[in-house]
Amino acid sequence: DGGITQSPKYLFRKEGQNVTLSCEQNLNHDAMYWYRQDPGQGLRLIYYSQIVNDFQKGDIAEGYSVSREKKESFPLTVTSAQKNPTAFYLCASSIQKGYEQYFGPGTRLTVT
Amino acid sequence: AQSVTQLDSHVSVSEGTPVLLRCNYSSSYSPSLFWYVQHPNKGLQLLLKYTSAATLVKGINGFEAEFKKSETSFHLTKPSAHMSDAAEYFCVVSEQSNFGNEKLTFGTGTRLTIIP
Numbered sequence: 001d002g003g004i005t006q007s008p009k010y011l012f013r014k015e016g017q018n019v020t021l022s023c024e025q026n027l028n029h030d031a032m033y034w035y036r037q038d039p040g041q042g043l044r045l046i047y048y049s050q051i052v053n054d055f056q057k058g059d060i061a062e063g064y065s066v067s068r069e070k071k072e073s074f075p076l077t078v079t080s081a082q083k084n085p086t087a088f089y090l091c092a093s094s095i096q097k098g099y100e101q102y103f104g105p106g107t108r109l110t111v112t
Numbered sequence: 113a114q115s116v117t118q119l120d121s122h123v124s125v126s127e128g129t130p131v132l133l134r135c136n137y138s139s140s141y142s143p144s145l146f147w148y149v150q151h152p153n154k155g156l157q158l159l160l161k162y163t164s165a166a167t168l169v170k171g172i173n174g175f176e177a178e179f180k181k182s183e184t185s186f187h188l189t190k191p192s193a194h195m196s197d198a199a200e201y202f203c204v205v206s207e208q209s210n211f212g213n214e215k216l217t218f219g220t221g222t223r224l225t226i227i228p
Contacts, residue, residue: 004155006155040121040220040221041220041221042116042202042217042218042219042220042221043156043202043218044218045215045216088153090155090156092155092156100146100158100161101158101216102158103148103155103156103157104155105154105155106153106154106155108153
């Protein structure tokens with residue numbers, strides 16, 4: 001089965017802790033993306049990566065960090081600097097930037 | 113700068129009746145347009161895409177959309193709603209500028225409810 005996996009589905013953390021969300025794809029896609037979704041809003045881009053060892057900030061990168069050491073993996077770290085981390089986080093990939101994106105099932109992060 | 117406006121935040125239709133979800137966009141260049149569907153607590157699934165070929169685009173599950181440049185619209189339709197169509201729908205615009213930059217902009221979503 002080809003696709004994008006995100007783990008875990010639900011994640012709970014205490015305020016002040018860093019947390020890393022996993023995203024893996026076996027579609028052989030070059031580009032990968034992280035989005036944040038809040039109720040009643042569209043998706044907002046956090047970071048994206050066009051190739052291995054390269055990534056760029058999206059619209060709301062503050063308080064987040066990423067790495068792209070392998071083509072199939074693009075983990076997102078939500079740091080304690082992120083003021084409102086509770087949200088639904090979606091990872092996506094595409095053959096290249098500009099082509100349609102395929103989404104993972106998402107991780108719902110709750111920080112208390 | 114590009115933008116997307118989904119004109120209705122919530123649409124309710126009876127099962128078996130037509131569905132219309134409205135989307136208007138603005139773009140400085142020739143855009144690509146997409147519709148995605150999201151079921152509760154799930155990722156987004158691509159329904160259909162327009163990339164400057166035929167203006168009437170057919171997608172999965174009986175959905176289709178028509179690109180109307182003069183009206184800057186890309187409305188999503190389906191002739192007969194099914195209970196399984198109940199979900200959130202997102203209209204997305206992607207434009208490729210002459211400088212090689214590309215960006216996806218998502219609408220705020222339309223929640224479709226199907227009445228039995």
